[in-house]
Amino acid sequence: MAKKVWQADDNGLHPLVEDYTVGSDYITDLQLLEFDIEASKAHSKMLLAQKILTKEEFEHLNIALEKLTVLVQEGSFKIDKSQEDGHTAIEQYLTDECGEAGKKIHTGRSRNDQSLVMIRLFSKKILLEIEKDIKQLVKAYEVAIKQFGKEPMPGYTHMQKAMPTTIATWLGAYKDGFSDVANYLPSTLDYINQNPLGSASGFGITNFANQRDLTTNELGFEKTQENPIYCGISRGLFENVVLQSLSPAMVLAGKFANDMLLFTTSEFGFVSLPSQYTTGSSIMPQKRNYDVFEIMRGNSKLYHTLQLQIQDIILGFGTGYQRDLQLTKKSFIDAINLCKQTIILLSELVANLQFNEDRLRSAMTDDLFVTNKVYDLVNDGMSFREAYKIVKKKYFDNIRGY
Amino acid sequence: MAKKVWQADDNGLHPLVEDYTVGSDYITDLQLLEFDIEASKAHSKMLLAQKILTKEEFEHLNIALEKLTVLVQEGSFKIDKSQEDGHTAIEQYLTDECGEAGKKIHTGRSRNDQSLVMIRLFSKKILLEIEKDIKQLVKAYEVAIKQFGKEPMPGYTHMQKAMPTTIATWLGAYKDGFSDVANYLPSTLDYINQNPLGSASGFGITNFANQRDLTTNELGFEKTQENPIYCGISRGLFENVVLQSLSPAMVLAGKFANDMLLFTTSEFGFVSLPSQYTTGSSIMPQKRNYDVFEIMRGNSKLYHTLQLQIQDIILGFGTGYQRDLQLTKKSFIDAINLCKQTIILLSELVANLQFNEDRLRSAMTDDLFVTNKVYDLVNDGMSFREAYKIVKKKYFDNIRGY
């Protein structure tokens, strides 16, 4: 069993406590190691400038960090449960590889600010990536609109036919919605673009000259997050801000999934997908199911409960690191993965929509045009409410007449 | 019983259904009537330009809308449950006051886009107001920092003393946090600054020349939300965006409340409030309770469940208005009220903080400075991890020595 970095003596931690507190953190951290390594490089540069590291030690550490990067990319680096997290795993790797220099890497930082900076770098990268993914999706809608847009379709309110509309208007609503989300993300990036590295365990280090601006520049942050307690508070809070700014994208995906599940029923039959996007049943040979939209509907809900997990946990106490913050990491990663996967998949699905013109046209029944009749009377000078009453009476008289 | 606008014949609605579907909407709408009136004025101007209204009718309607505004402000205007909502109440008021002109006011709009535009106008106003309230709160923190900032205090992690810090750093964390929220709000305002009026029931009106840009200018929107289905989708979704952008403020308030509840215990005793901010007990005469922070802690959680209510409901279906959207209105208003009230109250409380210097100073015990001893060794050239082990061993040997 590897020793934890805070274990100076040989008293082990009770295995029930270890299992419970470490949880799956040692697995989650694997997805974030690259950002921990990136921050470790910048941090070692600061330690060099501070003369804590010699030039030689610095270079040695950087070679080891490069080697580690390769191991991580290959998937051959594992974090041991007894190491608790990736931060400890990196320090122990560096100590194994570089000896004394490895024992210096933790100078001026804590696992707290390592987590903070690692998640912050991940968040920045993912915001840019998802912005691009969403713009791709907007394009997929544009292409579909160009191809099918002119086709008329019924507009529904309360699940009932309401007024005439077109494929262009229906798909265009999602195009505009996703477009607005993409436009909002840069302001979220601005919000979180602050370097927490050097805040140590949340109170800075008073008798050590931590050159925080050096790592700020090195890591490409807009500014240093000066107040170390604010750095600490922003754990979870900034993740919440990121997830919230992506929430409208998940809402739109969920709503589109709901639309598709209705419009692909045999009763509506407006739209379909090629068979490689649909699934079958283990006992009903005839089935073509749109499971993919059912899972999308479910995931759009899961996304918001993951967000809630973060909100619930960070509201459980005030300032100062407490261990349940660790649980927010998994919620955050899971939510980001759900979002990214959903957007990319949706682009693929939108690009393969097939419309059934016959069904659409036969669905354009008279009742959709009743409001038009009201406006014919309005355009002839009648007040709207009078025209409405007259048309309504006539409509229901006719129905009763059948 | 007043007639609903959609009731052309005399078939009443079953009272159980009426109660259940109207809910408390007729009360909630009272808080939003002023924005419905504002939009109705702009809409009537459009109808004038469209020659649906004569100059005389237009003026008549505007006088009635002014009169209605006064009634609303006085609190003497009531919405009858059987009217369902404020939109119907306004139309019936205008019909009573202006006859034929009143029956024309609904031309080119639906209750759907009336709701949308009313809530949008309210959201815009409230975002600006709360931005100002938060900036006020930031100032309150600044003043407190100026007055008490230099005082040392223990920094806690895991509820245990960790490292030395100061009042300035502690309060400064909240100052920076709230400041970042205020800076984010303008981008949220940009997001929602789109006029939905004229989207009618969510599909526009094909044979009526709705001059949407006219009301966009009149109401001070940045642009027209062109796609009518997107207007419909944005119901609830935009409210969610607004609430989310304010969520960090509620998180910070909740965290500050948690801090205060700990630091005002007799065991900590760092800070207190004058007696007019504390409450007593009905059976324990000696009590001075900080209920106000307990309620703040609770409200910071309620806020997020209200947000969840909106998310849950809008994810329940796809495009096209469905009636449960109505339920999001109360969740939204309640959440906004909680937020506004919390921020304003917090300014008042922060301005009245009293610090107990004696308790703070006697809390600055030796264990807070143990990490400094590590850094003394680091500054003398020892590796961090070695220094840590040496200091740790010495510390626990001493404790065992007691």
Added chain:
Amino acid sequence: MAKKVWQADDNGLHPLVEDYTVGSDYITDLQLLEFDIEASKAHSKMLLAQKILTKEEFEHLNIALEKLTVLVQEGSFKIDKSQEDGHTAIEQYLTDECGEAGKKIHTGRSRNDQSLVMIRLFSKKILLEIEKDIKQLVKAYEVAIKQFGKEPMPGYTHMQKAMPTTIATWLGAYKDGFSDVANYLPSTLDYINQNPLGSASGFGITNFANQRDLTTNELGFEKTQENPIYCGISRGLFENVVLQSLSPAMVLAGKFANDMLLFTTSEFGFVSLPSQYTTGSSIMPQKRNYDVFEIMRGNSKLYHTLQLQIQDIILGFGTGYQRDLQLTKKSFIDAINLCKQTIILLSELVANLQFNEDRLRSAMTDDLFVTNKVYDLVNDGMSFREAYKIVKKKYFDNIRGY
């Protein structure tokens, strides 16, 4: 402004703090006053047995409590915001009516255990009522099954036609589901059937002989909740238990609403309701909308967020009363009201279902019977998986043949 019971001197509470901490509690309590009065009667009997009250004082108090009951039932008793809650309002009413005897009523109790016992009595009553309401609903399903049950209808999975079923099976699923909920409620009643009165502020009263079993008998509780700290912990926790046991009823209602919203579309058209249960549109004269099921779908979600509000708040701290517990009262009452209203309304709606036999029969298309063909082969001795493959191939060959 009335004085709070804990105000011995004339220092008022800051109005912002009063507004924020009292919230709407003084309104919510109006619905619970009858149970507070009931408990006050039992409590005064205990004080008589204890000789704290003379026989005369006791009778005087009981006459006043009877008078108060009438005022409450008439709706003419109001709680002033400055009284904070109904407990104070009752004590002040009794003091005004009975003088010295009124000042004795609070002996041996606190507002904490008054709240506890009041909510407990309400919970017990409501559990019995809703159990009866659910049994009524089960009967409504039974009647509908008797009337329409034999009618065939398509069974759907993944929104697609799957296998044949009947109205009896469809409605029977809800009948069985609600029946199981009703059968579960007595065990919930057992759980909470414990008297908290006399636990005072959560620690009992050491130098006062509180005869708790007397009020236990008087109020019809199964037993005394002996441990006063457990009494305190059960605030919110028992409300959670009650709401959870009713949660399956709200899930079933939500699911039935979803079914109805699909089956009442013009595309499905299996079932409808008379016009007094449907609503119209303010601009589309032809609409018949099933808003009632949209609101039911929304309410089934709101119910669960109200439950979550209670869970979130009670998890915010450990033992000992804290003020945010007060916020759980409104969540609880709102959820109970939603549930009761939903069940009663649903009985009415189920009793009025109308089925469209033509649409149902024409919906029984061949694809529903494909699995039967597999079983024909199975019954002839073929393995299931082989039979499945053969039937599937044939089915899709035929479709391609079109």
Added chain:
Amino acid sequence: MAKKVWQADDNGLHPLVEDYTVGSDYITDLQLLEFDIEASKAHSKMLLAQKILTKEEFEHLNIALEKLTVLVQEGSFKIDKSQEDGHTAIEQYLTDECGEAGKKIHTGRSRNDQSLVMIRLFSKKILLEIEKDIKQLVKAYEVAIKQFGKEPMPGYTHMQKAMPTTIATWLGAYKDGFSDVANYLPSTLDYINQNPLGSASGFGITNFANQRDLTTNELGFEKTQENPIYCGISRGLFENVVLQSLSPAMVLAGKFANDMLLFTTSEFGFVSLPSQYTTGSSIMPQKRNYDVFEIMRGNSKLYHTLQLQIQDIILGFGTGYQRDLQLTKKSFIDAINLCKQTIILLSELVANLQFNEDRLRSAMTDDLFVTNKVYDLVNDGMSFREAYKIVKKKYFDNIRGY
């Protein structure tokens, strides 16, 4: 790539769709395979009775199922992602092992009812296990009470000292709370003790004589869940019922964690745990942290969001299997694991509580006894409210006198 059971031809599923729809289901199912096997055995017995299987085929299948059980227990059986789930993996394993007999095993059942019965069997087992675990925990509290119970401690309300209490009362509250949960679980077991196997894809199988009572007896269910649509509806709904009945245990654990985090601060210092239950800091050598209770606090919240995930998903549609139900499986398993782990760990922690008598006694300050003074006056005949006012005035006069 293995073929899915519903794939009759060679059209593959698009990899993005496969990844998205399968999710982590093929991993989650590993924990449930034993119950799927158990149900498969019972099902094969039914097929034997039905003469679908020969005696020889039946025995062959049972040997294979035994072999599979061993592989699962050894951890050497893996489900391939392309198999989607454990149901398919089992069928393919049996087909590989037993040829024709394997192809018959799916007769009369669907993956839907396989999931249902597998989760139902798991739920039954886990309810019994956790009931035992909770009773163990109740005993741990009893032992601690016996050992430390007489020690006085301050009772707190609003985080402030309120009235005197004892360790016995404090720990006893949790003992009683957990005891009530254990007593509630049998009624939950009754609720769900219904066999869904044979409901097939949710509509039964009309031309096949499914002997459902045979598997009911074989698997030890109380009764057959007759209505196949109700079987389908109960997916997620019964999981919700199970989780809800355990929710009070998680609330109590969360509340105890909150208590412990307060009482282990150096400022309170009432209680501690041996060092093997506490953790350290990577930079602050002096720290002894109660992370274990922070994680417990966090997990008590996560538990309730997992419950919410199930509630949200099942409320998304009506009757008939839809694929997002699959997502509820992971939420359920995760929540059950959290609960079980928490209860077992808590027993260990309670058994190791150490109380600091000196700190407890010095905490029993005069203010705790002020209410007693009120009752001294009450016992002398004064009205409670008068006595309260007098004692209160005196108390605050004294404080001001300092």
